[in-house]
Amino acid sequence: MMISLMNCLVCSVPQPEVPTQFSSSLLLNGPMSLGKWVPGQLVYDRTQQRTKLTTDLLAGLAPVQWEGTPAAWSNWTQWTITDGTYFSTGAQFRKFIDATSFYDMFGWVPETTFSGTTTINNKTVNIWELSTPTAFFQYYVSDDGTPVRQVENIFAARLPGTPAIWQNTTMDFMTFEPVAPPSEFSDLNTTAALYPPACPPPEDPTPVVLDMYIFHPSGENNISGQDTADAIGDAGFVCFDVLSNNTKNDNYSVVSLYSVEVYPQFGQYKPCNNYHPPICIGGEPILVGREGGYSFCTLLIVVTNMSLPKRVIVADNVVYSCLTHAETTSGEEIMGFCLGARCNDDTLVWDTCVRPRVDRRSDRVELSDREQIEAQGEAEAQSNTMGVDTRVVGWYHSHPKITCPPSHVDIRTQHSIQKVNVGMGLIFSVFNDQDGRNRVQFHCFQSISDQKAISLPIIVESQTAVFARLNVIPKMIRSPFEGSARILEILAEEEEMAFKSHLKDDPLLQINASSIYTKSLSSIAAGFVYPLAEILDASKDAHQEQEQALSLEIQIESSKLESEQRELEKVSAEEAALEQLLQSLEKDIAMRIRFRNNDLADLQSSPLRDIYES
Numbered sequence: 001m002m003i004s005l006m007n008c009l010v011c012s013v014p015q016p017e018v019p020t021q022f023s024s025s026l027l028l029n030g031p032m033s034l035g036k037w038v039p040g041q042l043v044y045d046r047t048q049q050r051t052k053l054t055t056d057l058l059a060g061l062a063p064v065q066w067e068g069t070p071a072a073w074s075n076w077t078q079w080t081i082t083d084g085t086y087f088s089t090g091a092q093f094r095k096f097i098d099a100t101s102f103y104d105m106f107g108w109v110p111e112t113t114f115s116g117t118t119t120i121n122n123k124t125v126n127i128w129e130l131s132t133p134t135a136f137f138q139y140y141v142s143d144d145g146t147p148v149r150q151v152e153n154i155f156a157a158r159l160p161g162t163p164a165i166w167q168n169t170t171m172d173f174m175t176f177e178p179v180a181p182p183s184e185f186s187d188l189n190t191t192a193a194l195y196p197p198a199c200p201p202p203e204d205p206t207p208v209v210l211d212m213y214i215f216h217p218s219g220e221n222n223i224s225g226q227d228t229a230d231a232i233g234d235a236g237f238v239c240f241d242v243l244s245n246n247t248k249n250d251n252y253s254v255v256s257l258y259s260v261e262v263y264p265q266f267g268q269y270k271p272c273n274n275y276h277p278p279i280c281i282g283g284e285p286i287l288v289g290r291e292g293g294y295s296f297c298t299l300l301i302v303v304t305n306m307s308l309p310k311r312v313i314v315a316d317n318v319v320y321s322c323l324t325h326a327e328t329t330s331g332e333e334i335m336g337f338c339l340g341a342r343c344n345d346d347t348l349v350w351d352t353c354v355r356p357r358v359d360r361r362s363d364r365v366e367l368s369d370r371e372q373i374e375a376q377g378e379a380e381a382q383s384n385t386m387g388v389d390t391r392v393v394g395w396y397h398s399h400p401k402i403t404c405p406p407s408h409v410d411i412r413t414q415h416s417i418q419k420v421n422v423g424m425g426l427i428f429s430v431f432n433d434q435d436g437r438n439r440v441q442f443h444c445f446q447s448i449s450d451q452k453a454i455s456l457p458i459i460v461e462s463q464t465a466v467f468a469r470l471n472v473i474p475k476m477i478r479s480p481f482e483g484s485a486r487i488l489e490i491l492a493e494e495e496e497m498a499f500k501s502h503l504k505d506d507p508l509l510q511i512n513a514s515s516i517y518t519k520s521l522s523s524i525a526a527g528f529v530y531p532l533a534e535i536l537d538a539s540k541d542a543h544q545e546q547e548q549a550l551s552l553e554i555q556i557e558s559s560k561l562e563s564e565q566r567e568l569e570k571v572s573a574e575e576a577a578l579e580q581l582l583q584s585l586e587k588d589i590a591m592r593i594r595f596r597n598n599d600l601a602d603l604q605s606s607p608l609r610d611i612y613e614s
Contacts (some may be wrong), residue, residue, distance in 0.1 A: 028169070112137065312456050387475040
């Protein structure tokens with residue numbers, strides 16, 4: 001009878017339809033509510049595919065001196081539009097990296113089933129539910145279709161890179177207006193979210209030492225790509241992690257203190273989580289930002305350090321290619337791009353990319369945006385060919401007849417590159433005669449402003465050793481001579497471009513341009529092809545010597561192997577002889593035992609038995 005009444009009740013309650021647009025003040029209680037939420041606002045517009053959620057939190061972990069002041073409050077505004085989800089905590093805008101389209105927060109309601117009624121604020125409402133293995137939803141709605149409450153209980157990661165846990169979020173809709181004013185979405189700044197504005201350099205660029213605390217799993221002592229804090233900030237995070245019972249998921253159990261020397265310039269804060277690898281959200285590629293302690297997002301953001309590599313690991317074939325390129329001309333600077341990847345605190349370089357020069361001068365070389373884009377395209381093509389993720393990690397150029405330190409033009413160029421790529425610059429000093437000797441040197445640097453640079457240590461290794469640092473084996477790699485052949489093509493292309501730009505209608509000028517073009521190609525041959533042929537001959541001789549050495553080593557090892565084989569055969573023969581001896585002894589012992597038993601049996605049956613026993 002009860003089942004029949006329930007079925008009848010379900011038949012009488014129509015499936016709820018969420019209004020296509022409405023505005024409501026709401027009270028939010030979510031998985032991060034270690035504090036007191038105050039009523040916020042929801043603007044929902046399914047027709048235009050956009051929602052806006054604004055709320056404030058009075059943090060329960062605020063220091064005592066902040067109680068009763070604006071510093072204890074945290075603001076959260078979230079927009080969901082056609083191309084993804086954005087959020088702001090105060091003046092900063094960010095985009096969720098895994099959200100690329102509109103998410104309808106009520107999209108699951110048509111799949112719900114009626115489960116009964118309840119009373120909220122002295123008003124009877126209907127309850128509609130949807131249950132899956134990883135989620136449980138409830139939608140409370142009045143008879144006239146007005147949303148009253150929404151409950152989501154989802155098994156998911158709280159932040160990218162963290163373990164999945166059950167998270168409950170409840171929204172109580174306090175008011176209802178069937179409109180979604182467009183003006184509510186005018187304050188979203190998508191440009192600031194994707195391309196954060198550059199912050200001015202500090203008045204005093206002198207590095208400072210900061211004490212940084214971090215709550216982390218035991219044994220994870222690398223703070224690269226991790227959130228650190230001062231004592232108050234990390235205490236707040238420890239309290240939140242423990243009170244929310246999240247330590248059983250992230251295994252955080254140790255608090256460590258680091259003293260870090262940092263460059264004091266502003267940057268955008270990046271929330272970072274997880275290890276191997278760390279996952280960070282933010283648009284600033286170089287500078288590291290710092291914001292208020294956990295749940296105090298409205299505080300002023302200050303900068304703590306730069307994400308600079310500690311070392312640059314360069315493959316020997318890259319040094320060979322760069323020097324080959326640099327020594328093709330003593331009258332102009334040459335340039336190219338470095339291809340590789342970041343690995344922890346190191347920048348790895350295993351190949352180069354050469355592009356035609358836009359500006360050919362003796363004292364400078366400059367990079368265009370188009371060249372950088374084309375270089376990145378070549379890096380992506382190499383990723384597909386090699387099966388190893390390859391990026392543009394820097395650039396190189398030559399200093400003919402001068403020393404290695406970067407010029408003011410080099411520093412400005414490097415600084416502009418770092419705005420879009422955490423890169424470094426390599427400088428090769430060639431044709432620098434000192435004391436009658438031609439010195440060849442190279443130097444690595446990064447810019448910390450458009451007027452100042454710092455040096456980075458360089459380690460040269462084999463290409464195989466560089467890839468070993470990534471624990472990868474590429475499907476194929478380019479020979480150093482392929483890079484040299486590409487350099488030759490680019491040099492010839494540059495001369496052809498210069499030749500065509502000087503062609504005039506005057507036949508004499510055409511003859512002059514042709515002569516210069518021919519001479520330039522001859523100079524390339526003399527300065528590049530002939531030395532390369534000599535290098536190939538020398539390489540051939542070296543390979544022959546190496547082959548002879550390997551052949552001798554093989555003969556020695558073969559002789560050792562034959563000797564060991566003979567020794568093994570001798571030992572086997574001795575083992576066989578011992579085996580035969582053991583078998584003979586076993587037969588002899590068995591025969592003696594049998595004879596003794598026969599003697600005892602004869603004695604038992606003889607007249608002398610009594611005498612024997614006595």
